Amino acid sequence: MTSTAVHEKPEAVPPPPPAEITYTGRYSVNPLAEVSFRRMCAQIPAVLGRIGRLAWRTDRRAVQILLGCQVVTGVAAAVLLTATARAMGPLLGAGPVAERLHGALPALLVMALAAALGRGAGAVATYAERRITPRLVTETDSALVEAVCRVEAAAYAEDGFVDRQEAAEMGVIRAQFMVADAQRFSSALIRMVTAAGVLSVLNVLMLPLLLLAVLPAGAGAVLTARVDYEIHYANIADRNVRGMMRWWATTSKYADEVRANSMTDYLVFWYRSLSDRCDRRTLAGTPRTLRIALLSSLAGGVFLVAAWGALGWLAVTGRVDLAVAATAVIAVQTTLAALSGVVVSGAAVFHTSLYLSDMQAFLDDAVARAPRRGRAALTGPAEEIRVEEVVYRYPGRSRPAVDGVSLTLRRGQILAIVGANGSGKSTLTRLLTGVYLPDRGRVTWNGTDLADIDPGTVWARTGLVPQIFAQWPLRVRENVTLGQPRTHDDGPVWEAVDVAGLREAVEELPAGLDTLLARDVFGGSEFSGGQWQRVACARALYRRSELLILDEPTSQMDPRGEHRIFERIKAVAADRVTIVVTHRLENTRLADHVVVMEHGRVTEQGHYDDLVRADGTFAELLALSQDR
Numbered sequence: 001m002t003s004t005a006v007h008e009k010p011e012a013v014p015p016p017p018p019a020e021i022t023y024t025g026r027y028s029v030n031p032l033a034e035v036s037f038r039r040m041c042a043q044i045p046a047v048l049g050r051i052g053r054l055a056w057r058t059d060r061r062a063v064q065i066l067l068g069c070q071v072v073t074g075v076a077a078a079v080l081l082t083a084t085a086r087a088m089g090p091l092l093g094a095g096p097v098a099e100r101l102h103g104a105l106p107a108l109l110v111m112a113l114a115a116a117l118g119r120g121a122g123a124v125a126t127y128a129e130r131r132i133t134p135r136l137v138t139e140t141d142s143a144l145v146e147a148v149c150r151v152e153a154a155a156y157a158e159d160g161f162v163d164r165q166e167a168a169e170m171g172v173i174r175a176q177f178m179v180a181d182a183q184r185f186s187s188a189l190i191r192m193v194t195a196a197g198v199l200s201v202l203n204v205l206m207l208p209l210l211l212l213a214v215l216p217a218g219a220g221a222v223l224t225a226r227v228d229y230e231i232h233y234a235n236i237a238d239r240n241v242r243g244m245m246r247w248w249a250t251t252s253k254y255a256d257e258v259r260a261n262s263m264t265d266y267l268v269f270w271y272r273s274l275s276d277r278c279d280r281r282t283l284a285g286t287p288r289t290l291r292i293a294l295l296s297s298l299a300g301g302v303f304l305v306a307a308w309g310a311l312g313w314l315a316v317t318g319r320v321d322l323a324v325a326a327t328a329v330i331a332v333q334t335t336l337a338a339l340s341g342v343v344v345s346g347a348a349v350f351h352t353s354l355y356l357s358d359m360q361a362f363l364d365d366a367v368a369r370a371p372r373r374g375r376a377a378l379t380g381p382a383e384e385i386r387v388e389e390v391v392y393r394y395p396g397r398s399r400p401a402v403d404g405v406s407l408t409l410r411r412g413q414i415l416a417i418v419g420a421n422g423s424g425k426s427t428l429t430r431l432l433t434g435v436y437l438p439d440r441g442r443v444t445w446n447g448t449d450l451a452d453i454d455p456g457t458v459w460a461r462t463g464l465v466p467q468i469f470a471q472w473p474l475r476v477r478e479n480v481t482l483g484q485p486r487t488h489d490d491g492p493v494w495e496a497v498d499v500a501g502l503r504e505a506v507e508e509l510p511a512g513l514d515t516l517l518a519r520d521v522f523g524g525s526e527f528s529g530g531q532w533q534r535v536a537c538a539r540a541l542y543r544r545s546e547l548l549i550l551d552e553p554t555s556q557m558d559p560r561g562e563h564r565i566f567e568r569i570k571a572v573a574a575d576r577v578t579i580v581v582t583h584r585l586e587n588t589r590l591a592d593h594v595v596v597m598e599h600g601r602v603t604e605q606g607h608y609d610d611l612v613r614a615d616g617t618f619a620e621l622l623a624l625s626q627d628r
């Protein structure tokens, strides 16, 4: 290749659009697709019940206030209408205005009082709803976060799990409106029943006509909600990926990579393409929603004209007198407003119910996926960890990541695991800690199968520096102590910081151990890659665990830092089982035993010197690492 060829820019090729995500299997079917309109409406009482129970658990007092207000609203509405009917007689009668007004005064006063009571009850109901909603949202949101944190780690690899989580998030968002919707629905229902009661006393014919006038709007709202949900369902996977991509593209953590590799244009194109795809699905639904709106308005309008026509006919033909007809006008207006409230809020409750169902289904699913293991507890320190013919295959992968591995680890031993990328080293560490359970074979701690042990008791004895570790946006202190109760003084924290060679860096921070490690936050600070890795090592060493696993713990560290960490590993090795996964084969000198993995199997094992002499894969990899 000539030097000019190296600098030649490749011909501009339009970038490929984001991959289309299509599902098969149980998550590919919209759960509403087969549900009839009647069944959808029949769900509403159950949804109201569920919202009620959630609210009751959150704030009983507020629910009681809310219910009290609903009753007052209903009574006030009935009194208002009855008093209106009473006032109409004198007002529309004969005589001077002052006399007519005087005659109607008691009824007018009652009307004013009832109206004030209704308004007051509405205000207090809003107050109660505002007391319930924030805590209800927090409750549902926290329940979701906890449920995800507690599932078997293997669930993440299963098809659709993360998308179901995205769908459940919508439930949390809708939780903000559900109490208000439910409250509006029930108060409209109460107002409607009372107004309709008064109206049917005036004339029985009016009620069915009014109902027919409003029902099409209700049907339209429910059908529109169904279309919205269908679109939402079709967009879940794309929205999920888009959400992830949004974070990756905009977080300051990857700002350098995005800019210096000129990724911005493609990322923006990609984000837009995905958004356009979601919009296309949404827009494809609009003709349907327009049809629904037009047809329901038409049907409703016809019945409304019939209702007003009927009232006019009753009045003109003298079947009802003028005072009653005037009250009927008000009752019709009230009933109509209340009926519209019922259908609109009912549809909103139904709409919410769809997302709540997704949330509930996900929470149930998460509970089903919580680790189901025995209740056995470990006694005494972990003396021996055995891996017996263990096989593990990730969902959707054709070959096992770990394929028939057997090992025995004893307290005081250091084991090094080496091997090519993808040979199963990290997966083996997940099996050793019980984060994953094997498909075949078993892992035992002191002779007890990890499948029979409460995982919490195992993880309380484990310290892990994973290959890709979290850089928690917490203070330095919490970054070290996270997952472990902290002593009252900072002594042990500084000890761990010292061991990781971080003291100088921490002391330079504006608030020392109290500095927030999040550069995006006001007052926050940031560490370098190697310093972050030292934090991860400090965290694991602070735990003083019985099993210490370090997966490429020093890949970003300078030689001084690396030396320090390995010195410390040796110094504390006597009290624990230590496992080091590394590509720097020189580092395996400190190990008592080295295993070499290839395609999920252990192909070589022994002491460093034996493996160097054996002239196998280890010796070959070592020679390559030294061939510079």
Ligand SMILES: Nc1ncnc2c1ncn2[C@@H]1O[C@H](COP(=O)(O)OP(=O)(O)OP(=O)(O)O)[C@@H](O)[C@H]1O
Residues within 6 Å of the ligand: 157, 394, 395, 397, 401, 419, 420, 421, 422, 423, 424, 425, 426, 427, 428, 467
């Ligand atoms: N969450 C996952 N879902 C599906 N497949 C996975 C997952 N994690 C790992 N794999 C696959 O399992 C195999 C073993 O991966 P593993 O991470 O254990 O390898 P490794 O030896 O630690 O590799 P490396 O040296 O690159 O860290 C690989 O083929 C990888 O693609």
